[in-house]
Amino acid sequence: MGALCCKPEAIDFDGEVNLFHFVLLRSVGKGAFGKVRVVQHKQTKEIYALKYINKAKCVKMKAVANIIQERRLLEEIDHPFVVNLRYAFQDDENCFFVLDLMLGGDLRFHLERQGSISEAAVRLWIAEVSSALAFLHDKKIVHRDLKPDNILLDEGGHAHITDLNIAVHYSDRRLLTGVAGSMAYMAPEVLNKKGYTFTIDWWSLGVCAYELIFGRRPFRGKTNSDLSHAIVRDPLKFPEDADMKCSKEGISFLLGLLERDPTKRLGCRRDRFSDVQRHPWFASIDWDTLDEKSVTPPYIPDPKKANFDATHELEELLLEDNPLKARKRNPNQDVNTLSKEMQQMEEQFTTYDFKAMQRRSYYPQNHTVSTVTATSSSRPGTPGTPAPDTYQVRSDDAYAPPPPPPLPMTPMGGSKEKFDNVPTALCESAKPRVKSRRI
Structure with missing residues (x-):
């Protein structure tokens, strides 16, 4: 047989x-x-x-x-x-x-490979992530763990938010109090444990933008206690060669996001996302067509490499x-x-x-x-x-x-x-x- x-x-x-x-x-x-x-x-x-x-x-x-x-x-x-x-x-x-x-990998991968990234590329990515954040906030969702590791590029070089593992719905009536996220990107109001809503995502975006442009985080510490103290109290400083890597408009944008008072922070004031869109740093961004991905990003991952x-x-x-x-x-x-x-x-x-x-x-x-x-x-x-x-x-x-x-x-x-x-x-x-x- x-x-x-x-x-x-x-x-x-x-x-x-x-x-x-x-x-x-x-x-x-x-x-x-x-x-x-x-x-x-x-x-x-x-x-x-x-x-x-x-x-x-x-x-x-x-x-x-x-x-x-x-x-x-x-x-x-x-x-x-x-x-x-x-x-x-x-x-x-x-x-x-x-x-x-x-297919383009996460921004942590590219940051470690290059050390820092051009302001033009970062500007487009931050605009795209801002659009995603505004969408989430309209849904009453706060991400709570925004960092370069959780921003991914597609094969065309456009940025996407991922990993909603600790994201939650928020309410303006009942503030969130849980200490959640990655400490280096936590907003002062999270560490102060006085309650927060969507405002913390805009702070985290500011830390990401600063790190991508300058290759280092704005607040650092050898221990969690030192890092927490730096985020809550230390003045925001820029590298000595900041003017060579970032325009005055870019510096102004970073200062707006890394404002410790959430009521004065860019993206958190009365006009919220419209306030972000009108910032001079985004003068070259066409917000009406941004979601169509019709603009070719200044940085595109090499398709021949993993x-x-x-x-x-x-x-x-x-x-x-x-x-x-x-x-x-x-x-x-x-x-x-x-x-x-x-x-x-x-x-x-x-x-x-x-x-x-x-x-x-x-x-x-x-x-x-x-x-x-x-x-x-x-x-x-x-x-x-x-x-x-x-x-x-x-x-x-x-x-x-x-x-x-x-x-x-x-x-x-x-x-x-x-x-x-x-x-x-x-x-x-x-x-x-x-x-x-x-x-």
């Missing part, structure tokens, strides 16, 4: 999204309890960033509420300068976020005992036997599919929909992950554009995976994996 051929099991693309819908490519990031990989959707061939978080580690680090909150906030957001959520789902081991892929730390891929290949792969859920699992935190994730980290949401928005409520898929705006970079100095939130803090017309769905042919339109640098993990030992 001849040997039987193992035919791959058919994938149900009409059912709920899961990891079987994606091809796993390179590992490009690692955080405190989550990792980031590049993936390609097997049906649409679109590439995304997959952020996955181990549930057990999440429970151990008491971050369950943060993960669920990030999942809920991302569903409210769709903006040209935000790393937007496209899919969310879970299996027995991990929670998954499928996000816009940013704009991320390549050691993440090496660690995944050599040191990971339990490499990521698609696994079916245990049908016999009794949710009642799980811990309270695990039950919370099971119930509240719900599945999200942006194409299904588009279809529901596009068609009338009682309209019969055939099997279709919609085009999406793939804003190609990798999502950032929390840095070691990130402070977790305390427990007391607890514009969608019209969808495009749907197009007929093109089924995949054959049993072999196809990697259409995927840069070669992202496909390393698609190669056969050699079994290796921990070293």
Whole structure:
């Protein structure tokens, strides 16, 4: 008798999204309890960033509420300068976020590679991030962890905010009090513990802009206590060669953002975002067309280079005992036997599919929909992950554009995976994996 051929099991693309819908490519990031990989959707061939978080580690680090909150906030957001959520789902081991892929890397990576960045490039990035912040603040969302690590570039050099892990809704009636974020970028009102709202994001933006232009942060200290004292009390100083790296208008802009009194801070006064837009430093910015990304940025990442730390891929290949792969859920699992935190994730980290949401928005409520898929705006970079100095939130803090017309769905042919339109640098993990030992 001849040997039987193992035919791959058919994938149900009409059912709920899961990891079987994606091809796993390179590992490009690692955080405190989550990792980031590049993936390609097997049906649409679109590439995304997959952020996955181990549930057990999440429970151990008491971050369950943060993960669920990030999942809920991302569903409210769709903006040209935000790393937007496209899919969310879970299996027995991990929670998954499928996000816009940013091929240009994060600003921390470029800052460390270059030392400092030209004022022209920083001006455009700050304008784009300002637009995203204004959008979040209109939604009553404060990011709370804005820093170069959490600003990603797409392949065209445009900036996007990512990582809403400690973002929260705020209210003008009840101020937030939790000490959350990365200390070097915290506003004085966070450290003073007198309560705050959206104003802290504009301070953090000022620290980012200062660091990108001058290659150093405006306030420093050898210990957390020294750093906190510097942020709250030390005068703002500029390097001796500041006039060679930054214009007078740029200095004025930095002074406006790094104003300790939030009622006088740029972006926080009566006119809020309009105040930022009118600043002389942005005289060359066309705010009416900024969101269209029609302007060519002064700095564009080299597409021939991997704009991320390549050691993440090496660690995944050599040191990971339990490499990521698609696994079916245990049908016999009794949710009642799980811990309270695990039950919370099971119930509240719900599945999200942006194409299904588009279809529901596009068609009338009682309209019969055939099997279709919609085009999406793939804003190609990798999502950032929390840095070691990130402070977790305390427990007391607890514009969608019209969808495009749907197009007929093109089924995949054959049993072999196809990697259409995927840069070669992202496909390393698609190669056969050699079994290796921990070293």
